Structures are given as C-alpha cells and as structure tokens.
Amino acid sequence: MKKYLPVITILALIKLSIHLIGNQNYGFHRDELLHLSVSEHLDWGYFEFPPFIAFVGKIAHFMFGYSLSGVRFFSTLAGVGILIICCLIAKELGGKIKAILLAGVSVLAFVPFYRNHMLFQPVAFDQLFWTLGFYFLVKYFNTGNIKFLLFLGVSSGFGLMNKYTVFVWGLGVVAGLLFYEKGKIFKNKWFYFSGLVTFLIFLPNLIWQLNHHFPVVLHLQKLKESQLDENGPFDFAIEQLKHPFTLMISLIGLFAYFFDKDLKKYKTFGIAALVIFGSMWITQSKAYFFFAIYPILFAAGAVKIEKLLEKKPKWNYAVASVLFLPIIPFLPQAIAILPIETYVNYSDLELQKNGRIKLTDDYADMFGWEEQVKLVDSVYQSLPAKDKNDCVILAKNYGEAGAIEILGKKYRLPNPICSNGSFWLWGTGTTSGQVCISIGNEKEVVERVFKDCKLLKIIKHKYAIEEENNIPVYLCRNPKINIQQKWKSLEKQVFD
Numbered sequence: 001m002k003k004y005l006p007v008i009t010i011l012a013l014i015k016l017s018i019h020l021i022g023n024q025n026y027g028f029h030r031d032e033l034l035h036l037s038v039s040e041h042l043d044w045g046y047f048e049f050p051p052f053i054a055f056v057g058k059i060a061h062f063m064f065g066y067s068l069s070g071v072r073f074f075s076t077l078a079g080v081g082i083l084i085i086c087c088l089i090a091k092e093l094g095g096k097i098k099a100i101l102l103a104g105v106s107v108l109a110f111v112p113f114y115r116n117h118m119l120f121q122p123v124a125f126d127q128l129f130w131t132l133g134f135y136f137l138v139k140y141f142n143t144g145n146i147k148f149l150l151f152l153g154v155s156s157g158f159g160l161m162n163k164y165t166v167f168v169w170g171l172g173v174v175a176g177l178l179f180y181e182k183g184k185i186f187k188n189k190w191f192y193f194s195g196l197v198t199f200l201i202f203l204p205n206l207i208w209q210l211n212h213h214f215p216v217v218l219h220l221q222k223l224k225e226s227q228l229d230e231n232g233p234f235d236f237a238i239e240q241l242k243h244p245f246t247l248m249i250s251l252i253g254l255f256a257y258f259f260d261k262d263l264k265k266y267k268t269f270g271i272a273a274l275v276i277f278g279s280m281w282i283t284q285s286k287a288y289f290f291f292a293i294y295p296i297l298f299a300a301g302a303v304k305i306e307k308l309l310e311k312k313p314k315w316n317y318a319v320a321s322v323l324f325l326p327i328i329p330f331l332p333q334a335i336a337i338l339p340i341e342t343y344v345n346y347s348d349l350e351l352q353k354n355g356r357i358k359l360t361d362d363y364a365d366m367f368g369w370e371e372q373v374k375l376v377d378s379v380y381q382s383l384p385a386k387d388k389n390d391c392v393i394l395a396k397n398y399g400e401a402g403a404i405e406i407l408g409k410k411y412r413l414p415n416p417i418c419s420n421g422s423f424w425l426w427g428t429g430t431t432s433g434q435v436c437i438s439i440g441n442e443k444e445v446v447e448r449v450f451k452d453c454k455l456l457k458i459i460k461h462k463y464a465i466e467e468e469n470n471i472p473v474y475l476c477r478n479p480k481i482n483i484q485q486k487w488k489s490l491e492k493q494v495f496d
Helices: 002-022 030-038 052-064 068-092 097-109 112-116 122-143 147-160 166-177 181-187 189-211 215-226 235-240 244-259 264-282 287-308 315-334 340-346 369-381 385-390 398-411 421-426 443-449 483-493
Strands: 391-395 435-439 450-459 471-479
Touching: 002 068, 002 097, 002 112, 030 052, 030 068, 030 398, 030 421, 052 068, 052 122, 068 097, 068 112, 068 122, 068 287, 097 244, 097 287, 097 315, 112 122, 112 287, 112 315, 122 147, 122 166, 122 264, 122 287, 147 166, 147 189, 166 181, 166 264, 235 264, 235 287, 244 264, 244 287, 244 315, 264 287, 287 315, 369 391, 369 398, 369 435, 369 450, 369 471, 385 391, 391 398, 398 421, 421 483, 435 443, 443 450, 443 471
Parallel strands: 391 435
Antiparallel strands: 435 471, 450 471
16 A cells, blocks of 8 residues: 555645635635534534534634635545545555556546535535445455444445435445345345444434424425426436546446456446436436546546556556646636636636626625625614614525625624525524614515615625625614514525
C-alpha cells in the first residue's frame, strides 16, 4: 500500500487545492443557508431531509463560525474522501499503480463533482456514504471478515440519516447480492445484524417522521409536481451523456463487472448500478442523484484499462490526460475559482438592458443575500425600542429566512419567521408581532395580514437569481389576524 500513497496523496491534494480556491468565492447558496439554519435548531429530522447535515453544520459553526470557506470545507472533505476511497476500491479490485491513478483522475475529471463538493449540501455526503458502502462490501468479498459487514451497516445507517436516496442504493445492493455466490450472504446472520445496525441508527429519524405525519411524503409529492414532472422521459439518461470521457470509463467498468474474467466475481456492483439507474429513471429522479454510483464504476473501469494497456503501460498516462485536460476550461463554470467580474468576462456574459447579468442558477443563488440582510437591519435599527420588542421579521421563502437567520447573526437580528419548509417548525417567535418587517412577500399577502403596510424599498441585484430580484420590503403594523393561532393551519402549505 505504501507505494500507492504518493499517487493518492497528489491526486487528493489537487482536488483539495481547487476547492480551497473556489470555496471562498461569491456567497452562501440559498440551500446552504437552509442547511445552516437547521443546525441552529437541532432535531432528529426536518421537512426536507434527515438530520445529518444539521449536525455537520453545528460542528462547522463550532470550528469556523459561519465562514464561507470553513463551512464548505466539510463538503470538500467528503469529496476528497470519495477520491481516496475510489482509489482504494481500484486496489481491492486487483488494480495496481496505473489503475489507482486512473481511478483518482476519473473522480477529478467528473465535472459535476466540483459543484457537489463545493456547496454545503447533503449530496456530497450522500456520494461519500454510497462509495464507502461499496468499499466495505468489496472488502468483505475479498476477506470474508464480518467486521466489514458491520461497517457496511454503520455507513448505511449514517447514509440514511443524511439522504433518503440510500434506500435506492440499498435496493440496488440487495439485488446485486442475490447474484453473489448464489445469494450465499443471505444465509449469513451477520448480514442481518448489519441491517439491524442500519435500522437502529436510522430509527430516531423514523420516529420523528412518524410523529410529524411523514412530511417526507408531502415533500416528494411537491417536488414531483414542481420539478420532476417537467422532466422529459429521456432527460435523466441524457444528463448522464454530458460528460463523455468519464462516462466511457464508467461504461468500461460496468462491462468489466459482467464480462472480465477477474472482475465478474464483483458483478454485484454492476447489477446494483443497473437497478439503481432503472429505478431512478422510472421515478424521474434528478440526474445528479445517480452521480453517487460513478466512483464504483470508475474503479472497475480503471482496472480494466490498466489490464488492456498492460503491454503499453505509458498509454495510461495518455488516458489520464484525455480525461482531465479537456475539463479544465469548464472548471470556472463548475466551481467558483474565478472572481465574479473575471468569470463574467471569461464566460462572455453580456449586461442586459435592465442592468442585470444572467448567471447560472447555482451562481445566481449565491448573490443578493447580504444586501437583503443589510436593508432589513437598517429598518430594524431605525425602530423605537418598544417596536423592536414587538417586531417580527417575516420572510417569504427559506432563502430569505436563512439569510436573516445566518447572516443576520452579526447584526444581532432576531430570528425570522417563515412558513416555507422547515422554518414552519420553529413557529412565530416570542414577540407579539404587532410590528413586522416583511421581506419578499407581495403586497396582497402583507395586506391580508396587516392593516398598515408601507413599502420601503424594492431590492434589485445585478447578479441575483430572478426570484430574488425586485423583491419588496414592507414595514407593517396592526395585524388583522392572530399569527400565532393561524400558524398551525399553514402546515400543509409549507412547500407551496
């Protein structure tokens, strides 16, 4: 193993270096603000996701405060871990130094991983737990040591506490294991003990879901209506074709699991990949959910290519170059390594007549939040002391609420109230709500709730996503309804 460490270390450092540059630029994404907000309200579950991201967010805050690069460092660590584990899987599959190189370069060359491993989101940890689970399984295949089955149970349990897509991963793995030594593993009591470990780790979230009437069902329903139903029948598959060089490595790996004389004993992984792909395609899943399968395919593809080039080993370096070099021009679009003005020029983006520049949704969602919070703070600080004691900050969506909750800490703003998503769980605060600073809510909304509503400003931003441009800020007084009493009835509308 020692002879492989320099290669793995260099590849890991390359990935880490790219992220250390990109992680510090622009601002928090709206989803990051949500994930940090839930860390302020630790619980065993949330409306949008299980609790793992909240506990990581609490650790991140303890170590780095709400530093942009500090918070994102944890997603990057997950990404570096995926690269390292992919290399280790290649070794377990019989690969040598060239295979380990190609496996690591494949992870480096897969463009979506840069976005996935920059933003503080569950997806980075989801990919890590999938890859880690496959690693423990291949270690069990190679050694027969039951401790790897137990490790598999632990990683699966924490995976479920991070993202429910691990259920689909488990479906694929179980299907694949039916073909491993004629299903021999299903006669092993330790396999079921591993499943029990998974269940016990996941149990607190299951109980939370039960106590809250399974909001995950409502979330999936609304997600399907608002996003997934818009996907065409082939969109999921077409999205996988956008990265042809790494796709080729993964297809070679998939082929090897079924037809290579040395690798077909691991066909469990090939079957798992096909079952997961089919399940996600049929259910119209988001394409990036499937990206977590690629490291196990990259590892096999790298091993197969090393074998094919056994008599011409130097050609492995050519393959590595063909994988990585073409993606370099696309890195600024995948991760924020360029300052925004430089990126605008690099991407040849034009200033529109309305004075705005249209960025990709991911980048646009990193702008405008600081300006919103500053304006709300200026309004709040202008209030008399009595009004401050009676004031609530009412946000329209979880992005605006998350900005107030997290970025507002340095201004000592009170936590916002918001009926969108998990923010509904945290109620209406401790003030009477006789005075309200509303951000993002339209005129007809605030006038339904308050008698006196004064428009203070329409917030515009050059780079912000369209949803966060031209948003109104109102100062409202004298509520028409009792917000505290009305709040419970809003539960079914949290994802509207």
